[in-house]
Amino acid sequence: MAVRMVEVAEQEGKLKPGGTIIECTSGNTGMGLALAAVVKGYKCIFTTTDKQSKEKIDILKALGAEVIVCPTNVEPDDPRSYYSIARRLAKEIPNSFHANQYDNLANRLAHYETTGPEIWEQTDGKVTHLVVATGTGGTVTGTAMYLKEKNPKVQIWAMDPFGSLLTKYFRTGELDMNEVHPYVTEGIGEDFVPLNYDMRLIDVFEQVTDKDAALMTRRIAREEGLFCGYSAGTAIQGLMQLKDLLKKDDLVVVILHDHGSRYVGKVYNDQWMMERGFMDVLTFKDIIASRGTKRLITAAADQTVTEAFELMQKYHIENLPVMNEGQLIGAISESGLFSRMMTGTPDLKSKKIAEVLEKPYPVVGFDTPLERLSSLINRENGAVLGKDDSGNYHIVTKYDVIQALGA
Amino acid sequence: MDIKNNILETIGRTPLIRLNKLTKGLPCTVLAKVEYFNPGNSAKDRMALKMVEIAEKEGKLRPGGTIIECTSGNTGTGLALVAAVKGYKCIFTITDKQSKEKVDILKALGAEVIVCPCNVEVTDPRSYYSMARRLAKEIPNSFHANQYDNLANRLAHYETTGPEIWEQTDGKITHLVVGAGTGGTITGTAMYLKEKKAAIKVWGIDPYGSLLTKYFRTGEIDMNEVHPYVTQGIGQDFLPQNYDMKYVDAFEQVNDKDAALMTRRMAREEGIFCGYSAGSAIQGLLQLGHLLKKDHLVVVILHDHGSRYVGKVYNDLWMLEKGFLDRFPNPTPDRNIAMPATGNFPKSFVRFYEPVGKK
Numbered sequence: 191m192a193v194r195m196v197e198v199a200e201q202e203g204k205l206k207p208g209g210t211i212i213e214c215t216s217g218n219t220g221m222g223l224a225l226a227a228v229v230k231g232y233k234c235i236f237t238t239t240d241k242q243s244k245e246k247i248d249i250l251k252a253l254g255a256e257v258i259v260c261p262t263n264v265e266p267d268d269p270r271s272y273y274s275i276a277r278r279l280a281k282e283i284p285n286s287f288h289a290n291q292y293d294n295l296a297n298r299l300a301h302y303e304t305t306g307p308e309i310w311e312q313t314d315g316k317v318t319h320l321v322v323a324t325g326t327g328g329t330v331t332g333t334a335m336y337l338k339e340k341n342p343k344v345q346i347w348a349m350d351p352f353g354s355l356l357t358k359y360f361r362t363g364e365l366d367m368n369e370v371h372p373y374v375t376e377g378i379g380e381d382f383v384p385l386n387y388d389m390r391l392i393d394v395f396e397q398v399t400d401k402d403a404a405l406m407t408r409r410i411a412r413e414e415g416l417f418c419g420y421s422a423g424t425a426i427q428g429l430m431q432l433k434d435l436l437k438k439d440d441l442v443v444v445i446l447h448d449h450g451s452r453y454v455g456k457v458y459n460d461q462w463m464m465e466r467g468f469m470d471v472l473t474f475k476d477i478i479a480s481r482g483t484k485r486l487i488t489a490a491a492d493q494t495v496t497e498a499f500e501l502m503q504k505y506h507i508e509n510l511p512v513m514n515e516g517q518l519i520g521a522i523s524e525s526g527l528f529s530r531m532m533t534g535t536p537d538l539k540s541k542k543i544a545e546v547l548e549k550p551y552p553v554v555g556f557d558t559p560l561e562r563l564s565s566l567i568n569r570e571n572g573a574v575l576g577k578d579d580s581g582n583y584h585i586v587t588k589y590d591v592i593q594a595l596g597a
Numbered sequence: 598m599d600i601k602n603n604i605l606e607t608i609g610r611t612p613l614i615r616l617n618k619l620t621k622g623l624p625c626t627v628l629a630k631v632e633y634f635n636p637g638n639s640a641k642d643r644m645a646l647k648m649v650e651i652a653e654k655e656g657k658l659r660p661g662g663t664i665i666e667c668t669s670g671n672t673g674t675g676l677a678l679v680a681a682v683k684g685y686k687c688i689f690t691i692t693d694k695q696s697k698e699k700v701d702i703l704k705a706l707g708a709e710v711i712v713c714p715c716n717v718e719v720t721d722p723r724s725y726y727s728m729a730r731r732l733a734k735e736i737p738n739s740f741h742a743n744q745y746d747n748l749a750n751r752l753a754h755y756e757t758t759g760p761e762i763w764e765q766t767d768g769k770i771t772h773l774v775v776g777a778g779t780g781g782t783i784t785g786t787a788m789y790l791k792e793k794k795a796a797i798k799v800w801g802i803d804p805y806g807s808l809l810t811k812y813f814r815t816g817e818i819d820m821n822e823v824h825p826y827v828t829q830g831i832g833q834d835f836l837p838q839n840y841d842m843k844y845v846d847a848f849e850q851v852n853d854k855d856a857a858l859m860t861r862r863m864a865r866e867e868g869i870f871c872g873y874s875a876g877s878a879i880q881g882l883l884q885l886g887h888l889l890k891k892d893h894l895v896v897v898i899l900h901d902h903g904s905r906y907v908g909k910v911y912n913d914l915w916m917l918e919k920g921f922l923d924r925f926p927n928p929t930p931d932r933n934i935a936m937p938a939t940g941n942f943p944k945s946f947v948r949f950y951e952p953v954g955k956k
Contacts, residue, residue: 245907249870249904249911251911313598413681417636454698
């Protein structure tokens with residue numbers, strides 16, 4: 191699409207040798223335009239927002255583009271917005287061309303001329319369904335135009351994230367801004383209808399949640415070895431949501447837009463997934479469930495240190511909560527006893543536990559996340575306790591946390 | 598129908614692309630074999646697949662088995678792809694100096710990654726190399742790929758890269774230029790090409806800090822040659838078994854700075870967004886340019902994609918810190934754009950357009 195936009199601009203005289211290509215983008219379109227510009231000898235200026243990662247900007251700069259970072263905290267019609275600045279630069283810089291992937295019909299033309307024919311030939315004309323996650327509308331419309339020309343029966347299914355207004359617009363013809371809310375799926379969905387759309391060519395619009403798309407993206411990598419971007423998960427998930435419409439001799443082609451390398455810190459990162467609630471966070475409860483229910487071994491304050499040592503040896507444990515009449519009053523640990531031994535506490539073995547008592551282990555809720563547990567466990571404190579619904583204490587030790595983190 | 602039955606069928610048959618600007622000073626045509634068109638974005642996909650196929654044939658890897666390798670890079674990606682499709686588990690050992698991004702890529706493909714300390718000797722039981730060997734011993738039905746000494750590595754290039762280059766150039770290739778690391782690419786490709794035409798010259802490109810060049814010239818393993826270098830993915834501090842130096846005609850050393858600058862020029866002047874070792878290969882070729890004549894046809898193999906090097910060779914600050922740049926290049930022109938320092942997310946992100954394409 192980048193190449194076609196540049197070629198059409200050249201043909202129409204909008205871009206002359208030494209000219210400058212301007213676009214608001216921080217992603218794949220920028221990459222494509224920058225490549226085209228390098229080979230054809232144009233300059234590139236991209237406007238992007240300050241919420242984009244440095245890596246994306248570095249990639250564009252690597253290809254020689256100038257990148258102007260604009261604030262996200264202004265309205266689109268504010269003169270400082272990345273959209274306004276692109277338009278202003280296009281006016282001010284002589285021999286410049288604002289590519290505008292949304293409304294530049296060279297976008298869909300590229301897919302009409304290449305993606306469509308390729309799919310037709312690769313399937314020997316047997317394709318019955320085309321599934322595309324949609325953003326600018328160029329891919330779905332251009333490819334659909336070609337395939338429906340060849341066989342009007344080919345069904346075109348567009349996949350859209352929740353938070354985009356495209357699905358409702360498709361179904362009702364209404365631009366409903368109530369549909370629009372922030373979403374994390376990248377590269378698809380819109381809060382307006384770009385000119386590249388021709389909704390007559392699309393048969394079904396289906397919406398997919400951020401979570402389902404993210405999980406599916408990861409499955410595509412791990413189960414098919416296809417290391418794709420986030421919108422690929424949307425496309426496959428949407429297809430699975432519509433699977434009841436498919437028959438045995440249908441042949442479905444799904445377009446997967448981009449590579450996974452750009453999403454490594456996001457959808458492929460477990461922490462990122464957990465922070466968004468897309469993956470379950472491991473909790474105290476999960477840890478004790480995974481190692482099986484065991485009775486908590488405790489010591490009593492009036493037992494001797496020798497007895498505590500025997501308990502530790504018998505059960506292969508290092509941390510003993512100390513109870514007195516059903517109340518937690520402290521703890522005794524192998525490492526604590528060891529350091530007393532090294533500092534020469536006299537008659538250590540015959541002392542009462544109460545005399546060498548350490549601080550009690552912190553008591554946490556059953557739903558405390560693993561990350562929090564690991565921050566509570568340190569050199570002075572080897573374990574944490576949690577109380578279940580029936581009032582029984584359970585213990586999670588440093589060893590349990592290491593096991594869980596390694597899993 | 599023209600379809601691939603799985604992602605592994607897209608490995609190989611990478612394009613051969615003419616260099617138009619960087620090698621203008623040379624009297625002959627230079628073609629780049631751009632290996633980032635492989636599904637794992639590097640040439641390592643070829644040998645990852647071959648190592649696994651051969652292990653299967655030899656019974657070293659059976660269904661449900663585990664592939665083990667010490668790698669944080671392209672070999673890991675290639676093996677993980679193969680494992681995902683063929684249903685094996687993967688365990689990679691890496692050092693703790695590797696970036697989180699690399700670990701995330703391998704995990705994304707379902708691999709288990711074990712981080713080992715880098716400040717220990719290779720022979721220490723905690724080193725990533727010892728750990729891989731230990732795991733391979735302890736885990737039943739596991740296979741230690743060992744790209745350095747596993748000759749399936751060079752076989753992959755003998756069977757695919759060599760024939761592809763021969764056919765793509767209609768047998769007209771006169772020089773092959775390869776950045777050399779494990780030795781698999783250079784030896785395997787050279788074996789095939791020299792079988793077809795013995796006169797083809799094969800040039801290995803090596804970073805300063807590697808002992809390969811001196812070994813090639815003198816036959817001596819000289820540890821005094823070895824010092825830390827920043828070029829990634831090529832050079833060695835030992836001699837992997839994949840090498841057969843009789844297939845190599847020249848070895849040329851390139852410094853980290855020249856390679857880094859050339860890598861950046863590849864992206865900006867040719868639009869080929871490659872990894873660091875691609876810069877070494879082109880720079881080495883230019884250093885040997887006086888050996889080339891008008892009717893020569895040079896093929897340079899470019900190993901991998903630039904996306905993995907965005908925080909390094911493509912990052913201006915990193916280049917400055919390493920002393921590879923004197924100042925920030927291409928300072929942004931003053932476009933008189935006032936930017937607020939901080940603020941909140943906009944109330945709405947909405948652009949209003951006339952609706953189009955009404956049903």
